[in-house]
Amino acid sequence: MKTVRLFFITIIALSCGTVTKAQDVYLSIPENNIINRIEYTSAPKTVMYTNRNNWDYVxxxxxxxxxxxxSVSGSNFIHTSSASLPNSVLLWQLESIGGRIPNRGFFGYLPDFQQFETFPVVWFGPPSSALAGGFSPGNINFTFKIPAAQFASNTFSAGNYSMSISQNYNFTPKTFNTIISVPAFVKWLTSSSTKYIEISSLNDYRITGTRVLGNLGNTDIANSVNFNVWAKAASNLQFTSSKGVSGTKSISAIKLGSGGAPLTTKALSTSFQNFSSAALPVVAGNRYSFTPELSISAEDFKTNLFEAGTYTFELNLNARSTDNTINSMQNIAVQLKVLPRSEIAIPASAQNVNFNFNTAAQYADGQSQIIPKQIILSNNENFELYVKSDDNYFKKGGLQSDISSSILQIGVDGNSNIPLSQTPQKILTNATPVLDRELDVKYTIPPVGAQSLLGKEKTTYSINIYYSFTAI
Structure with missing residues (x-):
């Protein structure tokens, strides 16, 4: 007799939903939220997992x-460098269990956003009776946020801040770390891209000591790492005179600083230099503010920036992390305009020139006088100096006489003497820009002119003399 063996194959199919394994809660904060102080709200984060469907009751x-x-690690989030953030920086709220909010009937409730504490904080209020309903098994998700005010009032240094959290149910895991991750960044926020400086007075060149040409406006740099400010000029100083002639001058005459910390004042060059007096730290609000300024010594100012025209250069600024892994550039086009200016000054003690004819020799030989430093002139363009009289004749008692102005000749600095007339006469030719140049002026009445005075009424004759510039 045959034995018949029957084999039964049972196929058991298990249908499982997607389950995310609970692990440390990692919150990566975008730099934009930190820089612009915008509230951060996370996507739902899985914090725990449960395979049960109701709360515990007694x-x-x-x-x-x-x-x-x-919190079992204290009231602060601790940074890897021992820095910290207060617990108030991060708020959280239950988002779902098993894909939905648990039943809140019969006095169940969902607390608003709250913070971790070193004492137990309730994250959901179960219904008063186990019969009122529980929840679906699955992931336990929370939403996290950092309010905008927290970004403004706290210091977020690059790296991870961690707090260890325990929970009182038999959910998985029993403890986990909540980690706030801050990216490393350095970024210019505000700084003018142009700077215009105007010099409109010759008195600016008479000031002794260092002259501040102008500040470059308030500068804000957002940072989560320490950084230095590096700077250079893209080229030497480019110069175009008021007459359209181009040239260059050394950029080293211009200095960059900030009138004290945080920048050290030093001369610019066409190579990058570190201008920071010390590494600039991360501060509350993650914004470092200062005001860069340009300056020049009094001597360099007169030597390099006196001639009328336009001086330009591009200032390249680089906010660079101390480990040189991050940098942020900012360029400023600097234009310094020196307006054409000229002055002629005659000291009060030298405003009158007197010729007295009392002897025969004075009529026969004529007379000559040199007035030392009678004219003090300044002109920031190439120029020529002219002289003229207010009339072609001397006056007697306010009335025109018959004594010609041409009997008086005028010369400066050894140049030829020019007969005085009402028409402007050139007495200094092709002079270069100068500040407070002192001129000795020679006044001469030659023998022929002196002899023409014989027989004239014995009285005082006068004439007004004017000096003027013409730019060339």
């Missing part, structure tokens, strides 16, 4: 045990 299911979080 006293015959009429008194629920509330689920809580407790």
């Amino acid at each position: 006293f015959l299911g009429l008194s629920p045990i509330e689920p809580t979080f407790t």
